Amino acid sequence: MMGPVLAACLLIILSTAWISQANEALCKKDGGVCSCNNNKNSVDCSSKKLTAIPSNIPADTKKLVLNYNKLRELEPTAFHGLKELTYLDLDGNKLQTLPEGVFDQLVNLNKLYLHENKLESLPPKIFDKLTKLTLLYLYENELQSLPHGVFDKLTELKTLSLFNNQLKRVPEGAFNSLEKLTRLQLQSNPWDCSCRDILYLRNWIREKQGNVSNIEAAECAVGNKAVLDITEKDAASDCVSPNTTTAIPTSTTTPASVIYDDIHEIKVPQENFQKFLGYQEPDHLPTQPQCLMSISGYLGLMMSLMLTSAAILYVFHFLKKA
Structure with missing residues (x-):
């Protein structure tokens, strides 16, 4: 009776191994593109030319590094299920917008690098669920305005960096809830000191x-005068504030760098690539590391299927002889 039992155990072991391989194909040691430190629950996918976020990031990940890739957009569910995440780095990408709710499940997030x-622009309430956030980097973007109340829920925030943007003003009360703030970088923005709303x-x-x-x-922006030193006379104009939730493009000319990038990343229908790679709606051709990961996963699947078939044939053969 040991033959069928052993065969059944073999089937279970092979199935478990295949599932484990499918779940861990994210990591380099399993043919993936990212470096994983299981002891520290850390996943590092930096500088991999990724155009989409991998869909198989372990749910217990605490630190996720995705900087210096080619991410142009995020899916609204990109980080859903990663409730243990405390550190998220997305700097050095090409993100132009953030979808509403993309960070809503990151309730333990402590540091966010954008x-x-x-x-x-930023969607209203984009940071509302990040009530444990202590550090938020938004510098060196092209932010032209801030939504009313966008920082209101960040009562634990200590560091906020907004320098090197296109901000002319902030909404009334923008920083009132940040009672634990110890560092705020506002320099290198074109602050409009002629308008009354700069007085806040x-x-x-x-x-x-x-x-x-x-x-x-x-x-x-004019006169190199510190915002700290402006007077009511300086800010005498009753300017009409722009829409604080929608950015106004400053130019309709496409930068040469964007054209160059698009030549090298020709967009094509990606439905088959999405199913094959297990990625979330990539919008460009897969990169070499992604293809290698996919081939590795495919070969592993085929090997598992062959071993499983052999085990099944062995069971049938043993039962037939019995």
Whole structure:
């Protein structure tokens, strides 16, 4: 009776091994593109030319690094299921927008790096679920405005970096909820000091001066005068504030760098690639590491199927003889 039992056990072992391989194909040791440290629940997918976020990131991942890839957009469900995540790095990509709700399940997130992208605007409430966030980097983007209340839920935030954007003003009360803030970088923005609504920022800087570092570095776009030093006479104009939830394009000319990138990343229908790679709606041809990961997974699947078939034939053969 040991023959059928052994064969059944073999089937279970092979099935478990195949499932494990499918789940871990993300990591280099299994033919994937990312480096994984299971002891630290860390996944590093930096500088892999990824155009989409892998769909098989382990649910217990705490640190996820996706910087310096070619991500242009994120799926709304890109990080769903990653409730243990405390560290997320997306800097150095080509993100122009963020979908509403993309961070909603990251309730334990502590650090979020979104700098060095091409973000022109932020959706309202995009950070509302990140109540444990202590660090938020948004510098070196193309933000032209901020939605009302976009930082209101970030009561634990200590560091906020907004320098090197296109901000002319911030909404009334933009920083009022950030009571634990110790560092705020506002420099290298074209602050419009001729409009009355800049007075909120001036008053806030004066109140927090000495308690929040770097805020004195904010300067007016005209005259090189510090926002801290402007007077009511300077800000006498009753300017009409732009839409604070939608960015206004400053140019309709396509940069040469974008044209160059698109020549090398020709868009094609991707339905088959999506099913084959297990990625979330890639919008470009798969890169070499992605193809290697896919081939490795395919060969592993075929080997598992062959071994499973052999085990089944062995069971039938033994039962026939019995």
